[in-house]
Every structure is written in C-alpha cells, then in structure tokens.
Amino acid sequence: MNNDTRREFLRTSAAMGVSLAAGASATAAEPQPSTSHQAYGYQHTPAPLPFDAKNLKGLSEKLIQSHWENNYGGAVRALNTLRGRLSAAAVDANMPPFVYTGMKREQLLRTGSVVLHELYFAGLGGNGQAGNAMRSRIAASFGSYDAWEVEFRKIAMGLAGGSGWVMLGYNEALGVLENHWMADHATAPAHTRPWLVLDMYEHAFHMDYGAAAARYIDAWFANLNWETVAARR
C-alpha cells in the first residue's frame, strides 16, 4: 500500500485495536541484540538481594526481607502480568485508547518500582563511607559533599509521611549531577542515569522506625555501598 493508505490503516488500527503482532513471526529470524528483551514478551526475573539481610545496621532482616519479597517482588509479578495483558490488549479489536493507557500507566508504575528497587537494594550492604573520588565528584556539582547531603535529606524529609523517592542522578541531556524529588514510581527526570536512590515509601521503614523517618534516613546512609554507586558513574 502507498504511504497515505498505510498511514490511514495504522491510524485506524490504533483507534480500533487491530493488532499487527501477527507480523512478529515474520521478523523472528531478524537479528536481535543479545542484551535486549522483547517489549511484550519480556518476563522479568527478580534479582536476589546483593547482601545478607541479617547484616545491615539498623535495618532489620524482617523489614528488608518483606521489602524485597512483597514490595519489590510484588512489583515484578504485577509487571509480568501486565505485559501479558498488554500483549493481549494489542489484539483486542475493541480496546479504546483510554482503556489501554490505564494499563500503560500501571505498567509504567511497576516498571519504575522494579528498576528503582533494584537500584535501592544494590546501593545497600556497604559501610556508608563514600570514597574520595566520589566525594570530589559530588562536591564539584553541589559545592561540597555536605551541601549535597543536606539537600538530599531535605527532599527526603519533605516526602516523609507520604511516599516517593529521592534520586541523585546524572542528567545526561543537561550534563548536570543533581538531586531529584520523585512523587511515586512513575515520576522521574527524563534521560537521567541514577546514581543513588532512597525509597521513601513507608514500607521501607515503618516496621522498624514507625513514623521516625529521619532515623530511617540515618540508617540508610550508614549502610550505603558507595562502590556500587561509583560503578554507575
């Protein structure tokens, strides 16, 4: 078909939900990057904790285990289920766009939860001491390492009693290392490489600290594994 006909066809398909996924088999033989998964077919396998949950200081094994199994694990299971649902929705001829986007929103939320939780756990298990190179790099952007920590803590305390994340991340588009406030798993700075993320959802601390968010933040800092952070530079 010509370009106009094809465009009309695809536009109508989007509106009506006609799927073209049948074309998948035709392309199955095409080279696929070995590091990549398929958008609809991908099923994520939970990453194990990179430390022994018994060994953190001031964060109980019970808390960490529940966080990993129920909150992170729940997000993985939901995301896998959603991919299956989205795959089916793509061949549902009656799926309106505004119903489809409801599922895409939930997919985005769970995607953020999976990605951020993996970064969170990977950042724990250390002694809390940032190396000199990392401290210098942070100071170069924030004026001093301590100025960075003050802003990072302030954002965290502004989320306390609610939920969200704090991220130290390198914005690759603007070329700036900065702290970000994130209201939920689906909030994030576009085109930014995360270095360090702090989970401020209450499931990250209420079992151990109740509403005492500042004490949780202390404990989180004390367990930071700055080597994994440095590796993300």
Added chain:
Amino acid sequence: MNNDTRREFLRTSAAMGVSLAAGASATAAEPQPSTSHQAYGYQHTPAPLPFDAKNLKGLSEKLIQSHWENNYGGAVRALNTLRGRLSAAAVDANMPPFVYTGMKREQLLRTGSVVLHELYFAGLGGNGQAGNAMRSRIAASFGSYDAWEVEFRKIAMGLAGGSGWVMLGYNEALGVLENHWMADHATAPAHTRPWLVLDMYEHAFHMDYGAAAARYIDAWFANLNWETVAARR
C-alpha cells in the same frame, strides 16, 4: 566531629535549612568534569531549532515558532529562575522541607519539559522514513515495525484531549526497548534512554489542528528525522 555528631548536624541542617553551601568555595579548585554543570549554579541556554520552521510538512511555522519560544523557552526560563531560588532556599534557615519540595517538584517539571522538548525538536526536520537498521531494531522488540507504530499511536490517542508525552525508549536497567505513556513532564521511566518522544500537550498542535489529534500525529510521523533517532541508540 565524629560520625554521630556529624549525622545529627546534617539531619538538623536538613530540617532547619542551614546551608553548607559556604563550603563551595573550598572545593572550587577541585577538578570538575568538563561536560558537567553545577547543580545550583547551572543556567541553561536554549537550543536553537535544528531545522527551518518554514520547511515542515503540515506543521506551520507559527505553531513551531510558538512552541519553541513560548513553551520550550518558557520552561528554560522557569528552570533557570528555579535554580536561583533553590540556591537561595539552601541558605534560608527557616525553609521547611515540605516547602522546599514544592520547588523541587516545579524544578523536576521544568527539567522534564526542557529535556523532552529538545528531544522532540531534534527528532523533526526529516522525511519520516526510518532506515532498515532502525526498522529491524524496532521489529526485534515489538514483533514488527507496524506493531510498534500501532501501540505508539494508541498511547498518543489515549492522551489526546489532555496532555503528556509518548516515548520510545531503551530501558537500560531492564534491557528492553519499549513505548511509555507519560502523564506530564515529570512522569518518566527511570533509567531509560529516550529514542523518540511525541509531545501530546495541546500546545503542540491546537493552533494547526484544533482537537484533531490523529491528524497531528500523522504530521509528526511525516516529519520525523530518523537519523537523529538512530544516533541515540
């Protein structure tokens, strides 16, 4: 001071707003990556349109010029102002965290607007034809290039009449190329490299198309510069 004293000091500083930015001068001599800007001090310069606004097909010069000058330009100006305000807030001893986060939310929103608009404009000015390598890469994840386009359009139509973005992006954490629904400039998939973004805020099309979002999406596809997209792989 020892670690406990320091922690207490930083925690209190975060709560009270005492700034440590004075330390900035001490670190000014430290090496700073040449590609990076300072978190508070950075002032962004608007990127010029990478094409002649007169030459797009089906998107008027008036629309593109207003989009660039008022919406993208307005976001740049707001972001620059916010950095100055945040810098001052860091030395305001009475700044509560929940007021500070109000500004961080606005900063995140404008940061997203600046980054996404630059990607949007950089993706225009072409002939709309994706090369074979790009088509294969997309097909490898979505089953077929057309299946990708159907889902991308469906997400866009689910946002029509409201606002937001659609992104084709490579999730570097999960290793998957996928389409994302984004409710506003502050919504995004974490740790994802954008390949292609479509602005579904009504300022992107109402002047030319009124509420006829599907016709705008057609025009957007027809002007895509797939070479810049390919360069983001």
Added chain:
Amino acid sequence: MNNDTRREFLRTSAAMGVSLAAGASATAAEPQPSTSHQAYGYQHTPAPLPFDAKNLKGLSEKLIQSHWENNYGGAVRALNTLRGRLSAAAVDANMPPFVYTGMKREQLLRTGSVVLHELYFAGLGGNGQAGNAMRSRIAASFGSYDAWEVEFRKIAMGLAGGSGWVMLGYNEALGVLENHWMADHATAPAHTRPWLVLDMYEHAFHMDYGAAAARYIDAWFANLNWETVAARR
C-alpha cells in the same frame, strides 16, 4: 455464612474478580433515590451549552464549540464507555486489582473532566460583574475581592503552558473558601463545593490566543456569569 467466612469470601472475590453483580436483580425492586443513578449502569447525557456560543466576548464560537464537542463531549463518551468496561470487569474472574485500578484511574480522570467542564461552561455567558454580595463574601475570606483575583490569576499563570484547573471552592470540611491549584482532572480538594472553575488546559484557549494565556484569562473573567456562581453558595 458467618462473618469470618463471608469476609474471606469477599476478600477472595476482590482478589480474583468474582462478581456479585448477579445480586443486582434481587435488589432491583428496592427504593432508589430518584436523584441518583446506578454506579455501573449510569450513562451520562451531555449538558448543552447554557449560552449561545456566538455571543461570548473574546472567545470564538469555533473555540467554544470545539471545546464543548471534542473535549467535554469526548470525556462524556469515554466515561460512558469506561462504565461499561468496569461493569464487565466486575464479572471477570481473572481481573487483577492492579489492572482494575488502571481503569478506575481513567474513570476518575473522565469524571473530573465531565464535572469540571460542566461547571466551566455554566460559569460563562455573563457580563463578568460580580454582585456586591458575592464580592463581600469573597472579600471576607481573602481580605479583598482584588486580593482574591490576584491569587486566582497567579495560580492560573503557574499552570499556563501546561494544563490543569483553578478552583474557587468552599471546603465544607474545614469551613473555608479558598483557591485551589489542580494539576489535572483527577486532582481536587476533597469534600469541597466548587464555586468557580477555570480550565487551563490548552484546548481552552490555544485556537484563539496561542500561548498568550494571560489574555485568555482576561477573556474568561469578562464572560463570567456570576449569578450562576452565586447560586452555588
């Protein structure tokens, strides 16, 4: 069944999606308030414009007609479709809660759009002059009528270039008349009676004013029908 058994049954039903809607027929004979509709079965009929779209000052017939037909009308159609979908989802034994809430989110968004657009159109068609009683009532809460208008306009300008609503509303829980910032149709102050709402989505003005939001706000004020506002007290 006893209370524990019943609880277990309902909890499982919620998790699995077993519907109890079959019970509907049994209760069909029960008295139903004449002013109320059924949660799932309700289909909303669009309210006609309460003024002649040709007669507004500074807001073109084309803009108003498109706003009513495409944006308000589109929300009505989407909401009606969503109710049907939700009704079906209630009898889908395999519907996970996190997919169901995706639809509830879209329902809330369209519900807000329908309700707020009806308030918006009902507030237009007047001469823009607030009566003395209304001015006094506003002044009693804001210090002066002009102080109210300054804050209302400031919130609107903070949303310009993006989307959202500004509401003057009476918070029935706290007993205070105040202005509210609303990021989208699903953002609102709980338990608040709206008096006056301003649509800051770009579909409300871009056709006539492009990005010149302040001029749109002027036009909106000039067309306010304060008598309908007064009737909402």
Added chain:
Amino acid sequence: MNNDTRREFLRTSAAMGVSLAAGASATAAEPQPSTSHQAYGYQHTPAPLPFDAKNLKGLSEKLIQSHWENNYGGAVRALNTLRGRLSAAAVDANMPPFVYTGMKREQLLRTGSVVLHELYFAGLGGNGQAGNAMRSRIAASFGSYDAWEVEFRKIAMGLAGGSGWVMLGYNEALGVLENHWMADHATAPAHTRPWLVLDMYEHAFHMDYGAAAARYIDAWFANLNWETVAARR
C-alpha cells in the same frame, strides 16, 4: 480606574506578585459567615480521636496513636505553616507564579491529608455493621451491598504496596454514589461528598500488619462506625 486599566493592573500584579492584601483592613469590618475561616489566616486545630485508641479490634493503640499524631498531626502542622508562607508570598513582589504554585500544590496535598484523615478516624470506633437503610442505599447503586464491598476491596488491593485512598462518595454533580480510586491526598473526584474513606498509605497498617494489606482491610471493615457514615448522607 476603568475596567481595562484595572484588568491590566491585576494581571500585572499576578505576574509580579504585588499584593493587594493591604486592602484586607478596609474590609475587615464586613460581615463574615460565622462558619467560615479566612483563606490565608486560618489555622486548623487538630480534631481529637473520636474513640479510645485502646478499643479498636485488630488495630493497635500504638499504630492509631502514631497515625493520628504523626501523619494527621504532621499534615495539620504543615498546612498551618503553608498558610503563613502563602500569606507572605502574596506580598512578595518577586514571587513567580511557577514558584507560588509549588506551594499551592503542597497546600492542596496537606489539605487533602487533613480532611481525609478526619473522615477516616471519624469512620472508626464502631462494630462494623451497616444498618439496613445504609445497606439498601448502597445496594441501590451497586446492585448489592456485597458487590459494593468487592469493588471497594479491589480498589484498595490495587493500591496496596503503594499509597492512596479509596472513597465511597456521592458525586453531587452527576447524582451517583460510587467508589473512587485516589492516588494520593491531592487526588479526588470533584464536587463529591465523601461517605467513607479508607487510608491505604502504608502508615495506616505496616506497624501492625507489615505488607499484609488484605488483613488490614479486614480490620478496618470490622471497626467501621456506620452511624457516622449514615450521618453524611
């Protein structure tokens, strides 16, 4: 000044932050409804728990006390502080609209938290048994009382592991009693009278139940005071 001059003046004031609050003194003598508070000056007094926290079934005194004191109480304190800040911002000649709206967003969030928490606590302390009139009213909208409870629980489970509220509310604009999903304190259906709200923020249950949200929902249902709900009809 004439209308055009005045409009220009107010528009400029909104943009520049010039305050007209000085006019407040001129109107101080005007009659103010005895049931109403002033928009900027109002300072909210926390409402005491309407039951003895020792007496709930399956919700510990420690949990309820922390919820009331830290989460609800914290929201009251933040809201009161924000009103003071907003009042000052109204006389700050250099306050840009997009900084002001950051504070309005935080105000809306805390307003929702205060209002919803008061409804939540007022709904507890009962025996969990809805009276026949209430059951009939719910059945009239949902088909049956049990169908209502299934949907209400399903929405709650869709929020489990994250945060938000579930509301049974009467939409006064559309004339329909329905359940609403609410992502956070600032999400709500416009023009809706709340009958019953369930707090799904993790501070409402993690201390007692960890991630076992379904058991918390059971406990919440068992303690409902349906008489206060009936009084909201």
